[in-house]
Amino acid sequence: MIALLLTVFTPLAGMLLLGALRSARVAGWLNLALCALSLAGALGLAADVLAHGAVAGDSFRVDALSVYLVVLTAFVGLTTAIFSRPYMRYVHEEKRVSRGGLRLYHSMYQGFLFTMLLALTTDNLGILWVAVEGATLATVLLVSLYRTPAAIEAAWKYFILCGVGIAQALFGTVALYFAAQHALPDAAADGLSWSALYAVAPQLEPRVMSVAFVFLLVGYGTKVGLVPLHSWLPDAHSEGPTPMSAVLSGLLLNVALYAVVRMKMLTDAALAHSAAPALAGHLLMGFGLVSFLVAAVSLQRRRDIKRLFSYSSIEHMGLMTFGFGVGGPLATFAALLHMLVHALTKSAIFITVGHATHISRSQRIDRIRGLIRTQPAVGWGLLIGVAAIAGFPPFGIFTSEFLLLSATMRAWPWLTIPLMVGLVVAFAGLFRSVQPMVFGAAPPGQYPVRANMLPVILQLALVLLLGIALPGLLAHWLDQATQLITGRHLL
Amino acid sequence: MNPAAMPLLDQAVLVLAAMALFTAFALLAQTRLTAAIHTFAWQGALVAAVAALTGRASGDAHLYVSALITLALKVVLIPWMLHRLVRRLALERQADPLQHPALTLLAGAGIVVFSDWVAEPVAHFDLSATRNVIAISLAIVLLGMLMMVVRRQAVAQVLGFMAMENGLFLAAVASTHGMPLVVELGVAFDVLVAMVLFGVFFLQIKNSIDSLDIDRLSQLAEPVEDDARGDAP
Numbered sequence: 001m002i003a004l005l006l007t008v009f010t011p012l013a014g015m016l017l018l019g020a021l022r023s024a025r026v027a028g029w030l031n032l033a034l035c036a037l038s039l040a041g042a043l044g045l046a047a048d049v050l051a052h053g054a055v056a057g058d059s060f061r062v063d064a065l066s067v068y069l070v071v072l073t074a075f076v077g078l079t080t081a082i083f084s085r086p087y088m089r090y091v092h093e094e095k096r097v098s099r100g101g102l103r104l105y106h107s108m109y110q111g112f113l114f115t116m117l118l119a120l121t122t123d124n125l126g127i128l129w130v131a132v133e134g135a136t137l138a139t140v141l142l143v144s145l146y147r148t149p150a151a152i153e154a155a156w157k158y159f160i161l162c163g164v165g166i167a168q169a170l171f172g173t174v175a176l177y178f179a180a181q182h183a184l185p186d187a188a189a190d191g192l193s194w195s196a197l198y199a200v201a202p203q204l205e206p207r208v209m210s211v212a213f214v215f216l217l218v219g220y221g222t223k224v225g226l227v228p229l230h231s232w233l234p235d236a237h238s239e240g241p242t243p244m245s246a247v248l249s250g251l252l253l254n255v256a257l258y259a260v261v262r263m264k265m266l267t268d269a270a271l272a273h274s275a276a277p278a279l280a281g282h283l284l285m286g287f288g289l290v291s292f293l294v295a296a297v298s299l300q301r302r303r304d305i306k307r308l309f310s311y312s313s314i315e316h317m318g319l320m321t322f323g324f325g326v327g328g329p330l331a332t333f334a335a336l337l338h339m340l341v342h343a344l345t346k347s348a349i350f351i352t353v354g355h356a357t358h359i360s361r362s363q364r365i366d367r368i369r370g371l372i373r374t375q376p377a378v379g380w381g382l383l384i385g386v387a388a389i390a391g392f393p394p395f396g397i398f399t400s401e402f403l404l405l406s407a408t409m410r411a412w413p414w415l416t417i418p419l420m421v422g423l424v425v426a427f428a429g430l431f432r433s434v435q436p437m438v439f440g441a442a443p444p445g446q447y448p449v450r451a452n453m454l455p456v457i458l459q460l461a462l463v464l465l466l467g468i469a470l471p472g473l474l475a476h477w478l479d480q481a482t483q484l485i486t487g488r489h490l491l
Numbered sequence: 492m493n494p495a496a497m498p499l500l501d502q503a504v505l506v507l508a509a510m511a512l513f514t515a516f517a518l519l520a521q522t523r524l525t526a527a528i529h530t531f532a533w534q535g536a537l538v539a540a541v542a543a544l545t546g547r548a549s550g551d552a553h554l555y556v557s558a559l560i561t562l563a564l565k566v567v568l569i570p571w572m573l574h575r576l577v578r579r580l581a582l583e584r585q586a587d588p589l590q591h592p593a594l595t596l597l598a599g600a601g602i603v604v605f606s607d608w609v610a611e612p613v614a615h616f617d618l619s620a621t622r623n624v625i626a627i628s629l630a631i632v633l634l635g636m637l638m639m640v641v642r643r644q645a646v647a648q649v650l651g652f653m654a655m656e657n658g659l660f661l662a663a664v665a666s667t668h669g670m671p672l673v674v675e676l677g678v679a680f681d682v683l684v685a686m687v688l689f690g691v692f693f694l695q696i697k698n699s700i701d702s703l704d705i706d707r708l709s710q711l712a713e714p715v716e717d718d719a720r721g722d723a724p
Contacts, residue, residue: 126678127674129678137688147699148699160639171659171662178613205612
């Protein structure tokens with residue numbers, strides 16, 4: 001319990017502390033220290049959950065599924081904080097962000113982490129909604145941090161679209177609570193408690209549950225970046241500060257998908273004996289596949305490097321959604337693994353992109369040239385990161401995509417064809433843009449910048465390790481989460 | 492279902508909810524910002540009254556608290572903040588006519604029919620009054636969404652957003668006698684923060700493009716993307 005409190009409430013304290021702190025230099029370090037503290041708590045929590053099963057109490061509940069995302073969130077939060085300290089100072093020195101803006105940035109960075117961790121650890125579906133909405137509120141001012149018209153437009157779009165989406169999710173939550181009142185004896189006390197609902201899920205009214213699920217999927221799906229409600233994502237990623245893009249892609253999308261998966265578990269149990277038992281799964285497969293294909297096509301001929309990689313995020317989120325939709329232990333295991341490796345790889349890529357845009361002083365792909373000549377570390381980082389995200393063999397994404405494809409082959413053989421085509425198209429789109437950025441002739445007067453590649457190396461090494469040999473501990477861990485979602489073990 | 496056979500309190504709830512639906516249509520068609528803000532305040536008052544009446548009918552004390560929160564937030568605080576912003580940005584006299592009023596209102600009517608159809612499974616529980624209020628609240632939510640789509644004025648979009656919140660609150664009150672208090676407080680807090688952020692945004696938008704017409708915010712449409720934005724890492 002202490003580990004849980006340490007994990008979740010360190011960022012909350014950090015948000016208040018950094019909001020009051022004036023010194024920008026200290027704020028960067030403090031931000032880092034708070035993230036480290038939160039990660040320590042998360043690791044303690046994970047050890048606890050793995051040894052003794054779910055930790056529950058006081059409307060908190062952490063089981064194998066959530067604790068794995070808690071550790072991932074805290075970890076990516078820490079590595080991005082390592083990157084953001086010098087990065088934001090550089091941005092500040094360039095006079096693109098005022099001192100007050102920097103304070104807002106640090107405070108809201110912690111605020112964002114707090115909402116993410118709260119969403120993952122709470123048992124109450126209402127609090128989950130409040131936390132996910134809170135994540136939008138915490139990040140929206142960061143998207144407009146640079147105050148350019150484009151940034152303000154992106155933030156407005158993000159705010160409005162996610163606000164509308166999340167309102168649908170609240171309606172779904174109300175419908176769920178309505179269904180709960182007719183199944184639970186003491187609905188006022190625990191009508192929104194996920195574990196209480198899951199225990200009585202077969203008695204929840206199936207038709208109300210299917211309506212609720214549709215609203216919840218549309219609502220949280222907006223945050224996952226599912227097509228057709230994805231248009232906020234490339235804008236918010238490209239206009240916000242780069243550390244924000246890293247955590248949005250690496251964490252927010254995952255947490256929204258986590259909410260969808262939790263709802264799917266309830267809906268599946270409630271619909272088990274109805275006319276359409278796999279409704280939730282089919283909806284997820286449909287949305288996932290369409291998002292995947294649309295994003296793969298959109299990856300072609302991008303002109304902004306951060307937009308390029310945000311479309312790649314949509315593509316991968318679509319793939320995971322599809323995996324959870326297929327269901328069954330193998331596909332679920334693959335989707336869980338994919339969540340992990342995608343978050344690590346994508347945040348590493350965004351960190352590298354941050355350095356690359358400093359070198360070339362532009363986000364336009366046709367102005368970023370010859371990275372490997374100018375600064376080999378950044379060039380190699382980008383190249384390896386893209387190889388990993390495109391699904392090249394030694395990396396973890398290859399493993400998860402391979403598992404997902406074989407699960408699809410077993411359950412829906414024909415759907416492997418669009419999946420394969422999409423992967424090839426996405427690969428082509430990524431490499432056509434990345435190849436000249438890395439290898440092209442460097443324009444004169446382009447100099448290396450001070451770059452700390454430690455987070456990138458660490459994350460890509462982890463992804464490589466996960467691709468070569470999945471450690472037994474982690475495999476067991478993911479297997480427990482799979483068992484929780486599907487009711488069956490894979491291993 | 493025969494409305495006259497229902498208890499008086501249920502009938503009153505139904506009438507108030509129907510009036511809230513009417514205000515949603517009024518919001519949709521209202522071109523003057525100040526009048527739209529007043530309409531929004533009326534909608535909030537109606538929803539708060541529904542909450543209080545439901546509390547009276549069911550004896551749930553916490554519904555009175557929710558009604559008070561709604562009254563404070565949606566009837567007093569948010570309209571007041573919007574008024575101040577409108578005055579500060581000198582928008583009182585600005586009219587924002589709808590492009591296709593007939594089409595928009597027809598779409599609104601379609602939404603009401605659709606909501607009635609979606610709320611149908613609830614009839615399974617044999618709660619006819621509840622079912623109608625749920626259909627109405629869903630219609631209010633979707634009308635708010637429609638308003639955000641068809642209006643180009645930032646303040647009007649915010650009103651649509653807040654009207655959606657009203658519809659959600661009505662749904663929670665009517666179907667489940669309100670969400671647990673923790674959740675309701677959280678939602679109210681989120682709405683309040685959202686309102687403050689909207690205010691910040693109005694000023695930022697006004698400063699950067701000198702207008703609150705959202706149509707001007709279209710630089711991020713892909714073709715012109717590059718020419719418009721130079722070197723912004």
